[in-house]
Amino acid sequence: MVNVQGPWSPLLGRLSLGAIPDNPIIAGAFIFSVLLGILVLVYLTYADRWGYLWREWLTTVDHKKIGVMYIIIGLVMLFRGFIDALMMRTQQVLADGAHSPGFLGAAHGYLVPYHFDQVYSAHGTIMILFAATPILVGLMNVVVPLQIGARDMAFPYLNALGLWLTAVGAALVMLSLFLGDFSHAGWVGLTPLTELAYSPGVGTDYWMWAIQISSVGTTLGAANLIATIVKMRAPGMSWGRLPIFTWTALSTNIIALTSFPVLGVALGLLGLDRYFGTHFFTAGLGGNLMLYSDLFWIWGHPEVYFVILPAFGMMSEIIPTFSEKPLFGYVTMVAASFAIAGVSWSVWLHHFFTMGASPRVNTFFSVATMVVGIPTGVKVFNWAFTVYRGRSRFDTPMMWAIGALFMLLVGGLTGMMLAMPPVNYSVHNSVFVVAHFHTMLMVVVYGILGAVSYWFPKVFGFRLNEALGKRFFWSFTIGTIVVFIPMYTSGFMGMTRRLDYLTNPALMPFEIAEEIGIGFYLVSIYYFVRQLYVSLRDRNANRVGADAWGSARTLEWLAPSPVPFYNFAVTPRVHARDELVWRRGQGLEGAAPPRYEDIPMPRNTSVPLAIGALALGLGFGLVWRIWWLTDVSFIAIILTVIARSFVRDTDYVVKAGEVEGIEKRLRQRAAEAARAATSASGIDALRPRESNP
Amino acid sequence: MAHDAHDPLQHPEVRLVNGRAYIAAFIVATALMTAALAVALHGSAVPHAMLVLSGAAALAIAVQIVFLLQLDFSSTQIWTTVSFLLAAPLFVIAVGLSMWMFHSLDARTMLMNLMP
Ligand code: HEM
Ligand SMILES: [Cu+2]
Numbered sequence: 001m002v003n004v005q006g007p008w009s010p011l012l013g014r015l016s017l018g019a020i021p022d023n024p025i026i027a028g029a030f031i032f033s034v035l036l037g038i039l040v041l042v043y044l045t046y047a048d049r050w051g052y053l054w055r056e057w058l059t060t061v062d063h064k065k066i067g068v069m070y071i072i073i074g075l076v077m078l079f080r081g082f083i084d085a086l087m088m089r090t091q092q093v094l095a096d097g098a099h100s101p102g103f104l105g106a107a108h109g110y111l112v113p114y115h116f117d118q119v120y121s122a123h124g125t126i127m128i129l130f131a132a133t134p135i136l137v138g139l140m141n142v143v144v145p146l147q148i149g150a151r152d153m154a155f156p157y158l159n160a161l162g163l164w165l166t167a168v169g170a171a172l173v174m175l176s177l178f179l180g181d182f183s184h185a186g187w188v189g190l191t192p193l194t195e196l197a198y199s200p201g202v203g204t205d206y207w208m209w210a211i212q213i214s215s216v217g218t219t220l221g222a223a224n225l226i227a228t229i230v231k232m233r234a235p236g237m238s239w240g241r242l243p244i245f246t247w248t249a250l251s252t253n254i255i256a257l258t259s260f261p262v263l264g265v266a267l268g269l270l271g272l273d274r275y276f277g278t279h280f281f282t283a284g285l286g287g288n289l290m291l292y293s294d295l296f297w298i299w300g301h302p303e304v305y306f307v308i309l310p311a312f313g314m315m316s317e318i319i320p321t322f323s324e325k326p327l328f329g330y331v332t333m334v335a336a337s338f339a340i341a342g343v344s345w346s347v348w349l350h351h352f353f354t355m356g357a358s359p360r361v362n363t364f365f366s367v368a369t370m371v372v373g374i375p376t377g378v379k380v381f382n383w384a385f386t387v388y389r390g391r392s393r394f395d396t397p398m399m400w401a402i403g404a405l406f407m408l409l410v411g412g413l414t415g416m417m418l419a420m421p422p423v424n425y426s427v428h429n430s431v432f433v434v435a436h437f438h439t440m441l442m443v444v445v446y447g448i449l450g451a452v453s454y455w456f457p458k459v460f461g462f463r464l465n466e467a468l469g470k471r472f473f474w475s476f477t478i479g480t481i482v483v484f485i486p487m488y489t490s491g492f493m494g495m496t497r498r499l500d501y502l503t504n505p506a507l508m509p510f511e512i513a514e515e516i517g518i519g520f521y522l523v524s525i526y527y528f529v530r531q532l533y534v535s536l537r538d539r540n541a542n543r544v545g546a547d548a549w550g551s552a553r554t555l556e557w558l559a560p561s562p563v564p565f566y567n568f569a570v571t572p573r574v575h576a577r578d579e580l581v582w583r584r585g586q587g588l589e590g591a592a593p594p595r596y597e598d599i600p601m602p603r604n605t606s607v608p609l610a611i612g613a614l615a616l617g618l619g620f621g622l623v624w625r626i627w628w629l630t631d632v633s634f635i636a637i638i639l640t641v642i643a644r645s646f647v648r649d650t651d652y653v654v655k656a657g658e659v660e661g662i663e664k665r666l667r668q669r670a671a672e673a674a675r676a677a678t679s680a681s682g683i684d685a686l687r688p689r690e691s692n693p
Numbered sequence: 694m695a696h697d698a699h700d701p702l703q704h705p706e707v708r709l710v711n712g713r714a715y716i717a718a719f720i721v722a723t724a725l726m727t728a729a730l731a732v733a734l735h736g737s738a739v740p741h742a743m744l745v746l747s748g749a750a751a752l753a754i755a756v757q758i759v760f761l762l763q764l765d766f767s768s769t770q771i772w773t774t775v776s777f778l779l780a781a782p783l784f785v786i787a788v789g790l791s792m793w794m795f796h797s798l799d800a801r802t803m804l805m806n807l808m809p
Pocket of ligand 2: 304350
């Protein structure tokens with residue numbers, strides 16, 4: 001075991017009062033979180049919601065609720081990551097040129113370099129691993145079992161465990177804000193900066209263990225989703241009829257299952273360096289710091305496809321629904337998804353073309369990278385042909401999907417530029433690269449926001465407010481344009497990334513433009529929150545039937561909205577690729593099943609939550625080197641897992657009569673909702689539209 | 694369906710559980726790892742240390758596949774086995790291409806020679 005600098009005690013490890021940062025911004029964040037926390041606690045107590053929270057959410061194994069909780073965690077972290085972005089933009093606009101002012105102890109701007117470095121490291125780590133990834137996993141959790149006609153995931157208990165491990169990772173990142181500090185070595189963990197000699201504090205440890213623990217959750221979730229898709233499809237749901245979103249979920253989770261272990265190994269070796277004094281990635285003493293970059297990006301590039309493939313799937317569901325036309329080129333869409341997943345494994349070196357590999361190696365990876373453009377291009381044309389001569393409606397989900405298409409075009413083309421080593425040598429580590437991958441991640445964000453508004457009525461039974469949704473879309477889009485066009489430009493002018501201070505005053509106009517852009521993002525958040533509030537307030541006017549959009553095509557829209565806990569009263573038999581369109585054609589829409597059956601369901605359990613709490617103890621102990629805590633937590637986790645395996649009473653049965661009662665009530669409610677909606681809007685909003693097959 | 698009323702212990706996957714095979718796998722793997730550690734510590738004294746290490750690793754993998762995971766081509770295990778086989782190319786890509794790069798990297802960067 002390595003000796004660390006500074007005091008250490010057996011009881012508290014490295015933890016001491018000195019770990020609490022004295023910084024006015026952090027103090028403000030702390031007060032904000034405490035007030036928010038108190039507000040939530042008071043509400044829960046006052047409204048007597050604790051039992052409800054415990055029964056319906058914390059101990060649930062229902063895939064829809066787990067999915068929703070994943071999405072909530074992701075949205076909270078998205079907000080935190082956005083605040084980081086706002087701070088970085090503000091620093092760069094203030095600290096520009098030798099005469100720029102300094103505040104709060106900084107020579108220029110208001111953040112000292114040490115803090116600025118933590119802010120961008122936290123931003124990247126949070127956005128990719130604790131915002132995008134959980135939201136996507138959450139959406140797949142909600143939608144995939146419904147799309148394939150399953151009652152739940154293959155392993156509901158494992159599903160809850162994955163959720164709580166992800167939550168632990170997010171919690172560790174948030175904790176680092178108020179206790180100790182966060183890594184300052186970038187989201188990628190630049191070596192040898194992450195080594196103990198150069199980062200003796202706890203920041204790197206927070207970063208490392210947060211990712212390590214949550215990625216165990218992601219890997220378990222991936223195995224679960226794959227098993228669900230392979231084993232739990234309803235009768236008739238052959239591979240050729242699988243909805244595209246489910247196909248992309250399959251390909252993306254294959255990527256997760258195969259690539260996350262590599263990250264685990266890379267971080268594990270780094271951990272050995274930091275805790276046991278080995279020399280895997282040290283500079284010298286037999287270590288090889290380039291090996292870390294290699295391992296990190298062997299995971300890193302597949303990970304970027306892990307986040308984009310589900311977004312492609314969402315676009316492939318939204319565009320046909322609002323074009324009222326089947327998806328163009330189903331088979332090529334599936335093939336393209338798997339081609340992307342396959343090729344994504346052989347391109348990782350494009351992240352370090354400049355490291356010094358031989359021209360032949362660089363050429364190989366350059367060509368491999370550009371090959372990804374072919375299946376991606378196939379997809380773009382498929383979407384374009386789907387819209388072509390369709391009966392397009394521009395509801396909010398469709399706006400986001402079309403926006404994603406534009407982002408994909410810009411991000412993909414700049415990616416192609418970066419894929420050429422000669423170009424890459426001149427813009428590597430510039431903000432041009434930052435603009436490229438943000439445009440790409442915007443595809444993901446647009447896809448997610450489209451998917452949230454698209455599937456929201458399925459889960460909650462009412463639609464989100466359309467007018468505010470449009471305002472959200474437009475303010476967000478203006479923000480995107482005003483931030484990233486100047487960023488591409490200043491990147492071309494040679495502005496390197498991760499700067500806490502800009503020496504070149506000529507960059508000032510771009511920084512000002514980006515600051516204005518981030519202001520538009522701020523406005524868009526306001527509209528989003530207001531949209532949620534208004535929609536919740538007016539929910540009774542916006543209730544929907546099973547098919548919330550009147551032109552939906554896939555199986556999940558057959559179940560009532562909101563979906564009852566057992567999903568389908570009777571497991572549906574699937575007849576066609578666009579099952580709902582087929583049923584509509586046969587006049588079977590809304591038909592009640594001839595008779596109901598008993599439904600076996602998994603029981604709630606608090607074990608995953610308990611394991612999550614213990615994992616938090618383990619992570620916290622590892623970060624602060626509190627060995628008794630790590631030992632106790634680790635042993636307790638193992639004992640809990642063993643004890644749980646002896647629990648035999650894990651299922652119960654919902655009687656057929658009970659199912660019938662619930663279904664009757666749901667049908668009646670849907671009919672009332674339809675009537676209310678018609679009289680409220682004056683138009684027959686819920687009339688099923690014809691689809692040209 | 695996953696939650697049919699059947700006894701979970703009747704699932705064919707669960708029937709594969711075999712305590713004796715697990716213990717055998719554990720003992721063999723531990724022995725191989727200890728041997729590999731010894732070889733690594735006294736690398737210079739063992740002829741073809743790299744080959745011996747690779748052989749031990751391959752043997753350990755084989756033992757895990759046979760005794761621990763019990764992969765075979767039965768209808769219960771075919772999906773798992775095929776998935777495992779399909780992961781092999783990824784392994785070859787990741788390790789092979791990395792070796793290709795590192796083959797000339799030290800010479801080209803001279804980084805590792807500069808360090809103590
Ligand atoms: C047509 C497909 C794409 C191509 C050709 C491409 C190409 C590249 C290249 C060559 C780089 C390295 C730039 C450098 O550091 O000098 C890069 C960086 C990056 N790309 Fe892409 N890319 C593509 C798609 C994507 C997608 C789909 C995503 C994510 C959704 C993405 C996210 C990223 C990220 C996160 C980085 C840089 C990370 C960092 O250094 O911190 N890219 N891309
Ligand atoms: Cu990449």
